[in-house]
Every structure is written in structure tokens, then in C-alpha cells.
Amino acid sequence: MKPSTTCCPKTPLPWNEPAVGGRWSRRSLLLTAGTLPVAAVALPALAARSQEAAVFIRRMVDRALEILSRTDRSREARIAELERLLEEATDLDLIAKLVLGAYWRKATPEQRRRYLQLFRKMIRRQIAANISRYDGQRIEIVGSRDIDDRDTMVRTLVYDSKRDAPYRIDWRVRHSDGRFLIIDVVGEGVSLLITKRKEFGEIVSAKGIEGLLTAMARKIEGNDDPPRARS
Amino acid sequence: MAIRKTLAGQAQEREARRCASKVPLPEFPMRLARIPTVLLVLGLTLAGPARAEENNGDPFEPFNRAVFAFNRVVDGLVLKPASELYGLTVPDPAKTAVANLLDTLRAPVVFINDLLQGERERAGITLSRFMINGTLGFFGLFDMAAEFGYVRHREDFGQTLAVHGIGEGPYLVLPLLGPSNPRDAIGLLVDSFLFDPMGYLASTRARTVRTATSAVVTRYELGPSLDELERTSLDFYAALRSVYRQRRQAEIRNGAPPSDAGYEDIFDETFDDMLSEDAPAVE
Numbered sequence: 001m002k003p004s005t006t007c008c009p010k011t012p013l014p015w016n017e018p019a020v021g022g023r024w025s026r027r028s029l030l031l032t033a034g035t036l037p038v039a040a041v042a043l044p045a046l047a048a049r050s051q052e053a054a055v056f057i058r059r060m061v062d063r064a065l066e067i068l069s070r071t072d073r074s075r076e077a078r079i080a081e082l083e084r085l086l087e088e089a090t091d092l093d094l095i096a097k098l099v100l101g102a103y104w105r106k107a108t109p110e111q112r113r114r115y116l117q118l119f120r121k122m123i124r125r126q127i128a129a130n131i132s133r134y135d136g137q138r139i140e141i142v143g144s145r146d147i148d149d150r151d152t153m154v155r156t157l158v159y160d161s162k163r164d165a166p167y168r169i170d171w172r173v174r175h176s177d178g179r180f181l182i183i184d185v186v187g188e189g190v191s192l193l194i195t196k197r198k199e200f201g202e203i204v205s206a207k208g209i210e211g212l213l214t215a216m217a218r219k220i221e222g223n224d225d226p227p228r229a230r231s
Numbered sequence: 232m233a234i235r236k237t238l239a240g241q242a243q244e245r246e247a248r249r250c251a252s253k254v255p256l257p258e259f260p261m262r263l264a265r266i267p268t269v270l271l272v273l274g275l276t277l278a279g280p281a282r283a284e285e286n287n288g289d290p291f292e293p294f295n296r297a298v299f300a301f302n303r304v305v306d307g308l309v310l311k312p313a314s315e316l317y318g319l320t321v322p323d324p325a326k327t328a329v330a331n332l333l334d335t336l337r338a339p340v341v342f343i344n345d346l347l348q349g350e351r352e353r354a355g356i357t358l359s360r361f362m363i364n365g366t367l368g369f370f371g372l373f374d375m376a377a378e379f380g381y382v383r384h385r386e387d388f389g390q391t392l393a394v395h396g397i398g399e400g401p402y403l404v405l406p407l408l409g410p411s412n413p414r415d416a417i418g419l420l421v422d423s424f425l426f427d428p429m430g431y432l433a434s435t436r437a438r439t440v441r442t443a444t445s446a447v448v449t450r451y452e453l454g455p456s457l458d459e460l461e462r463t464s465l466d467f468y469a470a471l472r473s474v475y476r477q478r479r480q481a482e483i484r485n486g487a488p489p490s491d492a493g494y495e496d497i498f499d500e501t502f503d504d505m506l507s508e509d510a511p512a513v514e
Contacts, residue, residue: 126463133455162323165383168486189481190474198473199466202287215465 050144053152053173056180060089061139061156068134079128086127091174091181092120098183099196103204111209118216125220136161139169150175151183288402289472295404299468302409306450314450328372330452333445334383335364335371340426344386348394353485356381385482388426389418393483402472410475 067081086092096119097104107115137160144154152173157166172184172193184193203212289295321329338361345354360376360383367375377383392414393399400413408419424430429438464470 122463129462130459188478189484189486190477194477195470195473198287199464199470202466202469212465219465 048146049175050146050152050154053175053180054141054144054154056173057144057154057156057171057182058141060085060182065134065137065139068131069136075131079131082127082131083124086123089182091183092123094174094181095183095193096120098193099200100204101197101201103201103209107209111213114213115209115216118213118220121220122216140166147172153186287469287472288399288476290401291403295402296468298404298406299471301406302404305407310446310450311454313447314454317447317451318454326448326451327374329444329448331364331368331374332371333441333448334374335361335368336429336441337385337427338364339428340388340422341384341386343426344388344391344422347388347391348386350386350485353384353386356384357386384485387415387418388421389415389479390483392418393479399476399479402476410471415479 063085064082067078067085070078093116096116099119100107100115104112137158140157140159142155142157144152146152152175154171154173156169156171158169159166167188169188170186171182172186172191173180174183184191186192200212203215207215286292317326338357342354342357342361345351345357359379360374360381363376363379363381364371364374367373374383397414399415403411403413403416405411405416411419429441433441460470460474461467
């Protein structure tokens, strides 16, 4: 059968990504990660936005890993630092609005303010709940690609000593007012933003915006308990 | 919002239709016609035209939610405890060996689907993996092929159908099997009963052991992600439905980044206009 690469959506988009896996490509991945900042500094005129975005992700990821690996410091201190990093690296308000999508327009200004507060609280709870899951994973940047005139996708691979294959995390980075902000995280093709949007949309269409706010508040209450131990 | 979506969406649909008309479908084996489940699934497809936007592509949601609840009970009683036991008692190297063995047993199915998708290079990788791991890897227990740069990937007939332009149809939650849709359910049947040599060669008992092991291992590997999703979601059912679809799309694309048409309209610049915080509510 003739390969369908000429017309079907399966055709991969141009993406400067070296082949994944194997000893050699592993090494080339390291090289890519190492040379990106150099390239950005050495060729300021040529440095594409996609490369700058990759450097930005590299920096943010390194800081996060640095915080996570400082197990000598208290849990609270690390959570506080991660929250500061989150505020600096992501546009939480924009993420929250995109998650609500068209329903944002239907919410009253008062509901919008409550929603933004609750959303922020939920994300913070998740950070706190997941902080103990860090287990020495390494993250490498494998490529980046401009999606439109303001968003760039940065592709990273996460190496986990417990799994033989790395997993993909793509970061959607928005460039606005001369700075970069993360607006979506896509793990193995699953977008956090889209997942949350579908889920919240289902609740709003069934129970209205008040129903969603109630469910969010209840979830935050319920998550007050420390997370269950995992195997 | 629907209007905004249409331009990109229509282009994609046209593309898909063009593909569907251009690429001949593999001939459908007659043996399948005898399987009543296929008829049931097809019946469901015809009964529920997928008006994706109106009902989330899930016209049978009440039915699906009931099956989902049933599956969670079964999972809590059997699969989850079994996977936790597996996680606690089996040493890590043995876990890797089990996963490798399952992967090797699956290689023929992956190979056939690689070929049906016209992915000759990937078919070559699958074949090489099977040969290397079946010999140097001690009957598939060790993934030696990865050392040679042949990295594992998966394919199934559901993905093959998708590559040839068959849409997913309405969302379905299958008893015991979980999230699916008519396309992927048919794919599962074809893979299990037609493409899998074990279906012809192995005893019922061997097949049962393999299926059970595969279920436990898969549950074990998905465990942390599933728990995480359940813990962080307000509506686990809706979240899992979305995750399933996105995962399948990514698998169909073989991990390539989504084309912009596949992305949501929320990233349109026009969408920004409505995001101010003090604008009055619109009915």
C-alpha cells in the first residue's frame, strides 16, 4: 500500500528533533541541550524565537529541579519556592480563562474573580500534593517549533530511572510583552489545558457556573488531607 | 465559537475525506462478520451520529457512565489490588522482563499494522526488534534491540483505520475494557482474533494467562497517572474521556506534534477579546 504521507494528517510537521533513543541519539540530545544557550547568546540576530523559548524552558525546568532536589530544606519552604516559580513562569490567569473558554463571558465579574482564586488554589494544592513524587528524573530539551506568531512549542523528554523509555512533555510558551510565559503543558500528547477545559465545560453545562465553583471549592476542601502513600 | 472553529476544522475534515477516498481500505475479512459484537458496535455507530460539539461526541453518556461506574467497582475489587500486589512483590528487573515479554508477543500485531499504515521504516524496526529480542533477548525477556537503537513503539488496527481516514465515532466505555469507540473496538477485535498469531497457535489457557498479565501490568504502569487524574479532577469520567481521545490522537500521529487544526480554537487571537475580567456577563 502506498504510504499515506502525501495527504494524511499523520504527516509530521517540521520539527527539529533528533531521533529518540539509542546510545548515540542520547548523546546528541545532551549536546542539543548544552548548545542551545550558547547558540542564543552567540547569534542574537539569528536566534529564532523558538530557540529563545527553548532556553527559557531549560532555565525554568532547571530551577524547578533544583528546588525539588533540595531535600535538605523543609517541605513548606520548597512548596513556597515552587509557587513563586510558578507565578513567574506561567500565566495562571490566562490558563484559567482559557480553561473556562466561552463560559468566561457568561460569568459575572464577581464569579470570574472567585473562579480565578479557586483555580489558583487548586493548582497550588496539586503542587503540594506532588512535591514528594520527584525522584531524580532528568529533563532534556529536544526541539522547539513556532506554532503561530506568538506561541512556541518546546519539546522535552523526561528520563525516569524506573522506566526504560523517556516520556514526552511539550510546553506551550507564549511570547508577549518581551517575555515568555508557559500557557500549556502537554504530556504524551495530552494537554492539561484541553483536558481541564473539557472537564470544566461538562460541569458548567450540567450545573452552571455556580455549580462549577461549588465543585472546585469542595475539591479544594477534600484535598486538605495529605495525599495517600503510593507504592 | 463554533464558527471560529470551522475554518480550520473544515479544512481538516476535507483533508480527512480526501484521504479516505484516495487510500483504498484494506479488504474487510469475512470472518469478522460472524462476530456479533461488531454488529452491535456498528449499530451504535449508526444510532449515534457524532455531533461532536453538541454532546461532547458522547451521545451515550448515561450508558457510558453506568459502565464506567461498573468498571471502577471491578477495578477496585480485582485489577487495582492485583496491580498493587504486582508492584510490591515482583522485583524491578522481573517487571522489566515481563513488560519486554509482553511487548515481544505483541510484535506481530504491531508489524502488520505498521505495514497497513504504509510505515515501512517502522515495520522494519518492529521486525528487527522481534528478531533481536527473540534471540539475543532470551525469548523476549530482555530488550536488547533498544541497545541497537531500535526503540519500541506500538500500533493497533484502530490506529490503522484512523490513518486511512476512519473517524472515531461516538465515545464508548466498554465493560472491563474501558474507554473506547467503535473504531478502536473494531480495531481491538481485529488485532486479537485476526492479526495475533497467538490466537491461532496458543492454547486458551496460555492466552488467558497472557491477557490477565497484560491487564495487571498495564494497570500497574498506568496506576500513578490514573490516580493523579482521579485526585485532581472534578469529574473523573469527563477528564478520562478527554485524556483517552488526546492520547489516541497522539498515538495516531505517532507522537508528531498536532497540526494547528487539531488544536483548540481557544488559542485564536480573536478569543482574547473576551477575556477581560470586568466585561459584563453575556447571556
